Amino acid sequence: MRDFTLSSYKNLLHSFLQAGYKITSFEQYLDSRPVGKVLVLRHDVDLRPYNSVATAEIEHSLGITASYYFRIVKASNVPDAIRRIVSLGHEIGYHYEDMAICNGDKVKAISNFEANLEYFRSFYPVRTICMHGVPTNRYDGRDLWRDSNGYKNQGGRYDYRSYGIIGEPYFGINFNSVFYLTDTGCRWDGFRVSLRDKVPQQDEWVRKGWVYHSSWDIARAVKAAEPPFDGAVMMTTHPQRWTDQSLPWLKEQSVQRVKNIIKRAMIWAGGL
Numbered sequence: 001m002r003d004f005t006l007s008s009y010k011n012l013l014h015s016f017l018q019a020g021y022k023i024t025s026f027e028q029y030l031d032s033r034p035v036g037k038v039l040v041l042r043h044d045v046d047l048r049p050y051n052s053v054a055t056a057e058i059e060h061s062l063g064i065t066a067s068y069y070f071r072i073v074k075a076s077n078v079p080d081a082i083r084r085i086v087s088l089g090h091e092i093g094y095h096y097e098d099m100a101i102c103n104g105d106k107v108k109a110i111s112n113f114e115a116n117l118e119y120f121r122s123f124y125p126v127r128t129i130c131m132h133g134v135p136t137n138r139y140d141g142r143d144l145w146r147d148s149n150g151y152k153n154q155g156g157r158y159d160y161r162s163y164g165i166i167g168e169p170y171f172g173i174n175f176n177s178v179f180y181l182t183d184t185g186c187r188w189d190g191f192r193v194s195l196r197d198k199v200p201q202q203d204e205w206v207r208k209g210w211v212y213h214s215s216w217d218i219a220r221a222v223k224a225a226e227p228p229f230d231g232a233v234m235m236t237t238h239p240q241r242w243t244d245q246s247l248p249w250l251k252e253q254s255v256q257r258v259k260n261i262i263k264r265a266m267i268w269a270g271g272l
């Protein structure tokens, strides 16, 4: 059976539900901070938003609420798709990349951010945001919220809380107590080739053997309730990678393979 299809995705969600996991959006998680087996389900809608409508429908049929982060660019920002996902009861967040769009000009970037946030709030009362990492761009989106010494700003225009935002996963989650999974590079152990979608705890997790390649590997570990699947998990997927259609699936697989080679070379060269 092929991985990264809608059926393998459904199977993965089933494994969490059957193991007694409570699956929540990021917003719900921050509001109630549940303890024990909780899965925070996050989707970065980088491209092809109708693929996200498909995962949103699957989740809805299973009674699950997840978070969908939309970019402002045309490839992601399709009002009809956003509305459909909202109508299925999911959370919408802003997948911001204003530093990259404004070439690192923080003053322009914050105005851009404010306008874009307002735009997305016309669909949903957005309360969480999440950075879109552009590996080939030299600007880190999170710098919008940091002072020149790299510390998180407290209050004022460069503190996202000033906009009624309650969380940004890269700042608001303690990854010492929440295990992180991402499908970067069309595999679950792609953090090895990821430049920005990674957390500092990953080296320790590798030492503990908490490395999973396929969705079946995760499902097996979840079923066995072996650590880290005995506690909190955040899982990020990019729904554009998940499809049942053979041709787009093959295309996504080969594009990701080439990208992984390039990213590995960039890490090796120490360029970013």
Ligand SMILES: [Zn+2]
Residues within 6 Å of the ligand: 044, 045, 046, 095, 131, 132, 133
């Ligand atoms: Zn993204």
